[in-house]
């Protein structure tokens with residue numbers, strides 16, 4: 279399976295399970311995200327939703343370049359991008375706390391998924407970055423819009439996007455993107471992080487989160503996410519993007 283779902287003591291964990299492809303997101307994983315989001319909406323006993331990656335190398339390397347390389351036109355790209363954009367909007371607006379447990383490299387759409395979560399816990403020594411710019415596109419799943427909403431100083435958020443390179447965990451903590459940098463196991467870091475929140479009734483979490491979600495609705499957050507996705511789809515169609523992806527895929531083929 280390209281994804282795993284496990285639940286223990288109120289914590290639902292969704293693991294992107296494509297370690298050989300650095301946990302790249304393909305259509306099957308997208309369906310898995312839909313499944314886990316639907317599960318949270320239909321089960322009151324889910325206190326926390328955790329997103330993580332299989333293995334120790336990668337959290338998620340973004341969209342599957344091999345699968346999505348066949349998309350050429352703006353409209354073809356918008357079809358895929360908006361599918362994952364809708365999934366991330368549903369993730370970002372869930373009433374339960376969402377935690378990105380960043381076990382490894384989070385690049386491209388992987389960084390967008392982490393940014394769509396409420397909290398980001400990151401293993402020391404790992405990196406994350408919006409590397410879409412190296413492919414001559416912008417974030418295409420809404421991650422740029424969420425980043426500007428996460429309270430980072432504007433200059434730090436914009437630099438993270440336009441640098442288009444992975445930042446180390448300690449720098450991401452310093453600029454306010456990562457909330458914790460941990461040394462022990464993923465499980466230990468998660469347990470420590472939710473220890474006290476567990477004692478608070480879930481209705482309190484939901485009420486506080488609603489304060490933010492109400493603001494997003496009033497400010498047409500969904501419309502802004504779709505505009506971001508349209509911008510990416512327009513760039514997707516350009517030769518510069520297709521050449522960059524081709525270079526990545528042919529370079530791997532020559533390995």
Ligand SMILES: CC[C@H](C(=O)O)C(=O)SCCNC(=O)CCNC(=O)[C@H](O)C(C)(C)COP(=O)(O)OP(=O)(O)OC[C@H]1O[C@@H](n2cnc3c(N)ncnc32)[C@H](O)[C@@H]1OP(=O)(O)O
Nearest residue numbers: 298299300302339340341342343344386387417418419530
């Ligand atoms: C779709 C749009 C979306 C958006 O934001 O809207 C995006 O996510 S755009 C960005 C897409 N992602 C990337 O450009 C990242 C590509 N991957 C890498 O930069 C590297 O693989 C990295 C840094 C994750 C790991 O580098 P490392 O040298 O350690 O490993 P390899 O590059 O040799 O990769 C091993 C193996 O995994 C395959 N792989 C890695 N990432 C992807 C991916 N995103 N899609 C498909 N396949 C991926 C790579 O091809 C190698 O496969 P192999 O069969 O072993 O040659």
